[in-house]
Amino acid sequence: MVENSIHETPGGSRPDKPAAAFTPLLTTRDWNEEWKELQKARRAADDASHWDKRAATFGSKDAPNPYVERFLELAAIRPGESVLDMGCGTGALSVPLGAAGHPVVAADFSRGMLGVLEGELAERGIASVTPKLMSWEDDWAAHGVLPGSVDVAVASRSIATADLKDSL
Missing domain, CATH: 3.40.50.150 (Vaccinia Virus protein VP39)
Structure with missing residues (x-):
């Protein structure tokens, strides 16, 4: 069994709680909701600095x-x-x-x-x-x-x- 090691980071930080596993399903009707879920799994949000x-x-x-x-x-x-x-x-x-x-x-x-x-x-x-x-x-x-x-x-x-x- 593989555990999900992705954690939310600064900005929406909850280092004690792993993010839920997410598998993109590009065939769904609302791909923007999938995009939002993928963004939650990123290590950090992009910022200009x-x-x-x-x-x-x-x-x-x-x-x-x-x-x-x-x-x-x-x-x-x-x-x-x-x-x-x-x-x-x-x-x-x-x-x-x-x-x-x-x-x-x-x-x-x-x-x-x-x-x-x-x-x-x-x-x-x-x-x-x-x-x-x-x-x-x-x-x-x-x-x-x-x-x-x-x-x-x-x-x-x-x-x-x-x-x-x-x-x-």
Whole structure:
């Protein structure tokens, strides 16, 4: 028998009580409830300060990047389409999209990640990417990201929210 060793952590901390075992069932009708259960099993919620500290170890200079190339191929973003890259990090997607001439809103809740992105954009002379300090839970309209303001929205390995349905 395997015991579940996942415990809730700071923020909703109950180190004395293991979290209930959870098996995702992607065929259920309410996948947002499954998402919420999966978030309870995480060791800690994402926060900006964690990613600010990690920003120095991330970069978008490791091209060619097979993941990024395949992601962009599958996304099939047409020439001239504008893009929201939510949770952009250091710009793995935003930088090549901007280099290809796409207007990009690159949003992240980590000032550190955006700092690395801004340095890369300046170094490469890319002016079509607009970095925004913004989280999934923020009022996007207050940040100028309105319904219909971009043609395509992407989020790659960046969904740092407890309630996916509400955020989307």
